[in-house]
Each structure stands twice: as structure tokens, then as C-alpha cells.
Amino acid sequence: MSRRALDGVRILELSFFWAGPYGTRLLADMGAQVLKVESARHPDTARNIGHPPGGMTGPHPWNLSSIFNTRNRGKLSIPLNMATEQGKGLFLKLLKVSDVVLNNYSAHVLQSWGLDYPVLREHKPDIIVLAMPASGMTGPERDYVGMGSNISPLSGLVAITGYKDDVPHGVGAYSDPVAGLTAAAALVSALHYRARTGVGQYIDLSQREASARLIGDIVMDYTMNGRLWPLMGNRHPAWAPHGCYRCKGEDMWVAITVTSDAQWQALCAAAGHPEWKTDPRFADALNRYTHQDELDGLLNEWTAARDHREVMETLQAAGVPAGAVLQTPEMFEDPQFTARGYFPEVPHPEAGTFPMLGVYAKLSKTPGRIDRAGPLLGEHIEYVFCEILGLTREEVTGLIAEEVIC
Numbered sequence: 001m002s003r004r005a006l007d008g009v010r011i012l013e014l015s016f017f018w019a020g021p022y023g024t025r026l027l028a029d030m031g032a033q034v035l036k037v038e039s040a041r042h043p044d045t046a047r048n049i050g051h052p053p054g055g056m057t058g059p060h061p062w063n064l065s066s067i068f069n070t071r072n073r074g075k076l077s078i079p080l081n082m083a084t085e086q087g088k089g090l091f092l093k094l095l096k097v098s099d100v101v102l103n104n105y106s107a108h109v110l111q112s113w114g115l116d117y118p119v120l121r122e123h124k125p126d127i128i129v130l131a132m133p134a135s136g137m138t139g140p141e142r143d144y145v146g147m148g149s150n151i152s153p154l155s156g157l158v159a160i161t162g163y164k165d166d167v168p169h170g171v172g173a174y175s176d177p178v179a180g181l182t183a184a185a186a187l188v189s190a191l192h193y194r195a196r197t198g199v200g201q202y203i204d205l206s207q208r209e210a211s212a213r214l215i216g217d218i219v220m221d222y223t224m225n226g227r228l229w230p231l232m233g234n235r236h237p238a239w240a241p242h243g244c245y246r247c248k249g250e251d252m253w254v255a256i257t258v259t260s261d262a263q264w265q266a267l268c269a270a271a272g273h274p275e276w277k278t279d280p281r282f283a284d285a286l287n288r289y290t291h292q293d294e295l296d297g298l299l300n301e302w303t304a305a306r307d308h309r310e311v312m313e314t315l316q317a318a319g320v321p322a323g324a325v326l327q328t329p330e331m332f333e334d335p336q337f338t339a340r341g342y343f344p345e346v347p348h349p350e351a352g353t354f355p356m357l358g359v360y361a362k363l364s365k366t367p368g369r370i371d372r373a374g375p376l377l378g379e380h381i382e383y384v385f386c387e388i389l390g391l392t393r394e395e396v397t398g399l400i401a402e403e404v405i406c
Contacts, residue, residue: 008031009191010100011035013037016104017046020102020104022180023180025072026360029073030368031366032100033076035098043377047065047068050065060350062377063377076379076380086404087404090389095123100129130186130205135209136206149173154208156219160218190203236257245296245299247308247324248307253308254322260285262319270315273298308325344370
């Protein structure tokens, strides 16, 4: 089996739900060994959602969450009671044989355990520590607790998301995967630096700032031109038509963009409406932009009678950018995803075998892979504590009885 880019890297993960787990999942795909520290008392909150239609049933319902299993695939689960001195002692022993510690708890948690960066560095001088609280480790809001539903508004994303003459629309926990991606990039950068210098470092990552960078062009437009972007839904600040148009079937849509007069002429011909070409309302880019309501009405009449893939293929053949808006079930039948094997089936010992999103990038020399689905709660006690730390089974049994490993 081929080596992966991050083989030999060990990460101690103290995180839950989405942002932190998503970042380490990306690194696990590329070979990093991720030890997920949780406990039966305080499991990852993602274990409580995303269950089969029957709900939280069975002897171990916390192992059946589709959300947990996809965000934590390829990881090892170790239950450790961090409220005990023995638990913290075991964590420090694991630290000495690890490369990275990642946590997405609120800013004060590791400090309250006596495990902030100076302490961790004393035990492992070249350790890389990444903290990713909602607003970062400094500033007047460092101790505020944040989730994606309030980080996204604070980052500016929600203020520009919505339709004309409407109110801003929430974007859910969109900031979570953005922060996770940012964390993965930061950790790879720090690992590269350590490989060259032998020096570890501390990474202070604000989830709020990670999300704010997505609207850099909008911020720059304000700082340079004093202009605030209005709510515009799926429309574009310069191009028209530009949006999602209803197609045949329930909640079926196609996305269409026209960026030039030549594309507009091609769309009119492909749609079988040559009269649109000579309509003065749509004669050029400025007129099309000015008359978007009328233009969208005509396009919706045309697309509504057709399948969304038919519209996509017709327009693409004419050189017009268009894409069917795929619902989740359609993704598994999509010929492009299928050709690239993007939904491999991954077996889980309790949840069964099911398709997952594939590895995010195909590296020619060190290709990633999915080793396993999300771990059972506490599945890897023996491997981690006996094989990695060298404890005896009797010692582990005693620690379980004392609720240190629990």
C-alpha cells in the first residue's frame, strides 16, 4: 500500500462537532494518525445527531450518527476523563509521542485544565498546538462561546446573503468547515516549518476571522470605494442573466450565467427564442442588467418546461455556462462523480456499509485514502494505552474502574 503525505504524524484532537473534526479529518485522509480524545460523559456532540430514521435506537446509538462518522472517519477514539489528574497525566504521556494538539474548545478550557501552550511545550518542546475558539485567543471577546450559527453573522457573511428587498438570510454553520479547512492548512504549514527547523509553534486561529476572509472583495470595495453591497440573491453585480432558474419537477433548478454578448446570442439561439436577440431591453450588458426582472421571467418560462440536465447540456453545447443544481440523491448517479469514484463505500462495524464523500485531492505520489469510518466510542483503548503508551491490560482495567479512562 502506498505511503501517504502525512504518514508518521500523530495528532491529539480535543474537539467536537464540525470545525475541529473536519480539519483533522482532512489530515487523516492524508495519513495522519488522529487520536480523538472524548469520553462517555462528554462525547462529541455530533454523536447525538444524524441518526437513522428510527432515531437513537440500538445498544450503542452514539455510534450510529452519520454526521459523526463522516466528520471523524479514519480516527481513533480514546475515552479520557480530563477532569482527573490521572487523565491529564495520560494526556501528557500521549503528548510526548505526538506532533500536534488541536482543540476547538472555548479559549479558557485548556488553561483551566493546566494544559495551556507553555505547559505543553515543557513536556514536548517541538509540539505544534492549534487553538481555534470562535474569536481567537486574544481581544475583548476571546472568552465568548461561539457556534457556526453566530460566528457566520459576526464574520459578515450573513449581511450579504439574501434576496433583494428581503432580510438577510442565515447560512447555518458554514463557518465550521471553512475554519476546519483553514486549520488543516495552518497545521501543514507548521509541520513543514518544523521539518525544516525542528521548532514547533503555537497557532491562534479565529473561526470568525477565517470566515471573514471569504468576503475580502466586498470588504475591499467598501474600504476603497465606500460602497456597501446590497442583498442580491443569486444575481451578480455586473452580469445578467445570472441565477438559478426553475426546471421541470419538484424543486429542480439550473444555474445559468451569461458574461458576454456572444454568450447571450448563443443562449437565445439554443433556447429557440431569436426574438430575444433583437429585444432592446436585452441588447447589451447594461440593458440586460437593468431589465433583470423581465429577463429572469422569460428564462424561467423556458426552463420550467425542461429537465435541469437537459437545460445544462443544451446551453453548454452552445458555449453558455450552465449547471444542473443536483439534489443529494442525484449526486450518487452523476456520471462525473461516478467516473472519478468519488463516493467509495466505507464499512462501519455497527452502522453498516455506506458511501462517503471521497478524498478531497488526488495526489499522484502520495494519494490519500479512507482507512475506516468514524470510530466507535472508546474503540481504541487497548491500542492507544497498551501499544502506544505501554500500559498493561491490568493497568488499563484499573484506570477504567477508577473512571479515568471512561
